[in-house]
Amino acid sequence: MLAQVWVAWCKKKSICKTCNELILSGLPMVYVRIRDTNRPYPYTMRKHLHCWLADAIDWLEKNPYTRVNSPGRKRLQLSDEDRKIRLKLLRRRALLVFRQRVLAYNNPKLAADKIGKMQEKVDIIVKDICKVGGVPKSWK
Numbered sequence: 001m002l003a004q005v006w007v008a009w010c011k012k013k014s015i016c017k018t019c020n021e022l023i024l025s026g027l028p029m030v031y032v033r034i035r036d037t038n039r040p041y042p043y044t045m046r047k048h049l050h051c052w053l054a055d056a057i058d059w060l061e062k063n064p065y066t067r068v069n070s071p072g073r074k075r076l077q078l079s080d081e082d083r084k085i086r087l088k089l090l091r092r093r094a095l096l097v098f099r100q101r102v103l104a105y106n107n108p109k110l111a112a113d114k115i116g117k118m119q120e121k122v123d124i125i126v127k128d129i130c131k132v133g134g135v136p137k138s139w140k
C-alpha cells in the first residue's frame, strides 16, 4: 500500500473522512491518496487538516518511538576507566604525531633526532593501547 499525502486549500465542499463533517471551501485540508494493490485504481480521501493531524498524533502514540541501532562503528566494550585511559593515549599520540609533522616541515635535518625520540614515545603508546581496546585501524 502506498499513500500520498498533500495539503491544499479546500476549493469545493467535501466531506471529511474522519469526522464526517463538511469541509468548507477556503479551509486547509489534506488529501490522502492510497494506492492499494487490492484495488484496481487509487482512491482519494479528504480530511480536515486538524482531523488528519489528530489521526497522526494518535498513530504516533499507539506506535511509540523505538531507537533503531544506528549503523556504523560499534562502540568498544570498555570500562569507564579503560575508556579514559584510551582517550588519553589517543590524544597523546595525536599531539606527538602533530609535533613530528611540524618539526619535519620546518627543519627536517635538525629535527631528525627529536622526531626519532618522539617516535619512541609513540611506539610505547602503541604498546599501551593494545591493553585498552587495541590499536585503531588508522594507526596502521
Ligand SMILES: [Zn+2]
Residues within 6 Å of the ligand: 016, 017, 018, 019, 020, 021, 047, 048, 051
Ligand atoms: Zn474532520
